[in-house]
Amino acid sequence: MRKSSRSRTLAAMPLSPLIRFGTSTWAYEGWQGLVYKRPYPKSRFASECLGEYCQYQYQGEPLFRTVGNDSTFYRPPTANQLRRYLHQIFDEFDMCCKVWEEITIPQYAKQPRYGAKAGQPNPRFLDPAVFNDLVLAPYREARFEPHTGPFIFEFQRHGLSVEEFCSRLDAFFRQVPKDFRYAVEVRNAGLLGPEYRQVLERHGVAHVYNHWSYMPPLAEQHRRLGRFTAPFTVLRLLTPLKMSYEQAKKRAEPYTKIIEELPEMRRDTVDLIRQAVREERQAYVLVNNRAEGNAPLTIQALVDRLRSGA
Template identity: 30%
Template sequence: MRAADPGSADDAPATAADPDEAVPGAPPKRRRAGIQPQPPDDEQRALAAALSPRIWLGTSSWSYPGWQGIVWEGRHGESNLSRNGLGAYAAQPLQRAVSIDRGFYQSLTASQYERYAQQVPEDFRFTVKAPSVVTDAQVRGEDGRGRQTNTAFLDPRLAIQEFIEPALEGLAGRIGALVFQLSPLPLAMLDRMPEQLDRLHAMLAALPSLRDAAPEGVVAVEVRDPEWLTPDFVAVLKDTGARYCLGLHPKLPTIEDQLPLLRAMWPGPLVCRWNLNRLHGPFGYEDAEKKYGEYAEMMDPDPGTRAVLAKVIRATADAGQAAYVTISNHAEGSAPLSLRALARRIVEG
């Protein structure tokens, strides 16, 4: 992660253009300390009040300078937002959850998780991705290509030590979902799916219960290969008490085609991560990043996906179950704006 920008606007004094400075004899006006939330408008407050308390909506991470005027006031550097922006993020009434994605690349410690927990209210919930050392069957180079077999893939001991225990200690009751996102498998492993299912079952069965530390928390599994999506996969999840993480990604079937799997898992909490707009294709993250720039506009609205997802969320909450849903900037161009549009759709019915 980049070092903090010493010239960050957070520490800059107000300029002579400030109204108070235009008055002779008035003391110089300084910016309020720290990262301040953008004041929410009346619609956001009304939507937040209308949503079921069982619905937790959020974004994938929060360190985006382009959210100026949407999530926070003023311009702030990415590193500063990563360290200090979560409190301002959580002050937005609709943003009651967030996905911590950085742990996928390097395991986080209990103290790191605790620092995040201290910045948010008690009713805020985190979706957390497990480290790739556990969830990727390959050791990858800097270009993302698999270089060799990962012998620690779905290792129960490592999953507990590097993910479950630190998250429980640091986040405790603020855990929404602990997600094992399984990276694409090499062809040789896809040809032996029963072996992979057995391995997944062994890991999930070995995990400690979240109930005592995080009564509303769940363990969930997200995949990138449609070959996982079988009745045997459902049986593994149900037998171990894990949930299916609805992954909205071009590598997987559409949300409509994934609904039978959700029905097979019913009843239970909903975990969903809306990752990438289908128009970009299965390998379209780079194209999405180039097109969406600073993520300040909804550039590729997907009302069809939003309508179906809203219906699933509403039905889940109406049945008394929790719904943990996070949205990426790559879904429609700006995750906070997607979140507001989704909330509007849920409330409108």
């Protein structure tokens, strides 16, 4: 089948090397036939498919130049895990890992997985020594630094005031190593303002523009901040706005196709990417299946839009 002239034109317009697209994580069996063509034993699919993910091409170019690692929110990776990733990824590829929740939750939720700690204050919240010794250490041991994208600090909704949160954040980033990049994702919309922006700017930390259930649209987040806060930026397209995680998950499974396009999300994402590139900032864009139903297809649509100039 011959490609249309439009397809040939789009394929001939390479994206800026400053742009890195990836998915929130990579091991989805619903992507078999799209991203994954090789047969995998079910028991080894998650551990072996990253290499094929990195090689996946769209219109003659690798589509994914980064990937999120959500599992590191629940426990830091071991050096051996990171070494296994190194055997599968290529030179110009970064992994954006979430920071262990022991660093980012001020109080343990009343959930069974926390056991006796449920409902209690977290003494490790924003502890720079714990972060350095337990989170960063495996990356150094595995020599993973060249492939480490921005670490993502996901702060779920909490009851801290703007002043207390920003003060704790400022103290933390004053004490952590400067040879890694950091990005902060907040789920309290009230934090978006001058005090939060000034803390991030002071330490060269990026705000994560997160398209998530109860946050403002991406463009509104940028309006409230006024400008980017670091030499790079991070966008995470997670769920439709005003829709819970559980609803989004149920709507999107089994992640084999686009369920519903989100035009405002796509437009705001492309606008922020273009602004970042104009300012010579690197843009990391991580897409979750629960946004539109199939993250690789959402990324393809964003690439087409960027190439078309629309």
